[in-house]
Amino acid sequence: MINNQHIQPSKQNTQTSRPMIALITGASSGIGLELARLFAKDGVNLVLVNNAGTQVYGEFNYANLEHLSAMLQVNNTALIELTHRLLPGMIKRKFGFILNLGSSGSFAPGPLNAVFCASKAFVLSFSQALGAELSETGISVTTLCPGATKTNFINRHGLQNVRIFRYVMAANRVAEIGYRAMWQKKPVVVAGWVNLLQVISFQFMAPFFPLTPPVWLMAIGRLFMGKTRSSRKPEHLVKEFK
Numbered sequence: 607m608i609n610n611q612h613i614q615p616s617k618q619n620t621q622t623s624r625p626m627i628a629l630i631t632g633a634s635s636g637i638g639l640e641l642a643r644l645f646a647k648d649g650v651n652l653v654l655v656n657n658a659g660t661q662v663y664g665e666f667n668y669a670n671l672e673h674l675s676a677m678l679q680v681n682n683t684a685l686i687e688l689t690h691r692l693l694p695g696m697i698k699r700k701f702g703f704i705l706n707l708g709s710s711g712s713f714a715p716g717p718l719n720a721v722f723c724a725s726k727a728f729v730l731s732f733s734q735a736l737g738a739e740l741s742e743t744g745i746s747v748t749t750l751c752p753g754a755t756k757t758n759f760i761n762r763h764g765l766q767n768v769r770i771f772r773y774v775m776a777a778n779r780v781a782e783i784g785y786r787a788m789w790q791k792k793p794v795v796v797a798g799w800v801n802l803l804q805v806i807s808f809q810f811m812a813p814f815f816p817l818t819p820p821v822w823l824m825a826i827g828r829l830f831m832g833k834t835r836s837s838r839k840p841e842h843l844v845k846e847f848k
């Protein structure tokens with residue numbers, strides 16, 4: 607389960623008399639750390655940031671099943687559990703913000719990154735539906751969707767040679783975009799205009815994805831991820847995490 611939640615001790619906001627609490631998962635590095643810095647600078651209100659996430663890159667067939675399950679546990683199950691546990695308090699106070707980390711991969715099937723993209727599609731779908739359910743409660747749900755971002759994520763998951771990671775955004779910039787969108791109660795924000803263009807093109811293609819021949823989808827996957835290694839040995843295809 608989540609082992610590095612950064613919890614600001616509850617203190618009183620003199621302007622609003624609201625409790626000041628932020629719970630950020632995965633704040634030890636990267637986007638989560640930058641978000642923690644922003645919250646610490648401004649003082650926060652009742653906020654849950656589901657940021658912790660992991661990645662298993664490569665062809666599904668060769669991926670380690672334990673690693674895939676662990677990824678779903680962090681990216682999805684923990685997010686659902688934490689949200690379910692903290693929501694009643696927010697509803698009672700008729701106040702709160704939830705910021706969930708999706709990805710530009712939330713918007714399309716991702717060959718060579720299939721389970722990660724599916725897990726982030728789950729985050730986006732769940733967050734939008736929850737935001738709708740909470741629309742009259744004073745609680746907002748925002749999904750921040752980064753594209754490739756310069757964090758430990760890249761080395762940790764062996765993504766250095768993956769094509770889309772040649773062009774990366776800075777983590778503090780991504781965090782600022784998500785932070786601002788959260789206060790503005792935007793349901794979804796894509797970090798950076800290049801990623802936004804990519805997501806818009808996915809949106810145009812979305813109705814056709816079910817009809818798209820698998821070889822075309824695979825070609826799109828290769829376009830983003832680069833060539834699959836010709837060797838089909840699992841140890842060359844699956845990048846381990848931790």
Ligand SMILES: NC(=O)c1ccc[n+]([C@@H]2O[C@H](COP(=O)([O-])OP(=O)(O)OC[C@H]3O[C@@H](n4cnc5c(N)ncnc54)[C@H](OP(=O)(O)O)[C@@H]3O)[C@@H](O)[C@H]2O)c1
Nearest residue numbers: 609632633634635636637658659707709754755757758759
């Ligand atoms: N970087 C990108 O290109 C990119 C692109 C799209 C989406 N995202 C998403 O952005 C979010 C933040 O990622 P990042 O880029 O900032 O990566 P990062 O620097 O690797 O940070 C990931 C955070 O998640 C925590 N975490 C990972 N596995 C965990 C586990 N099993 N239990 C508890 N905590 C765990 C890590 O904690 P420890 O350090 O203690 O392990 C770390 O604090 C993730 O949800 C990721 O999927 C990132």
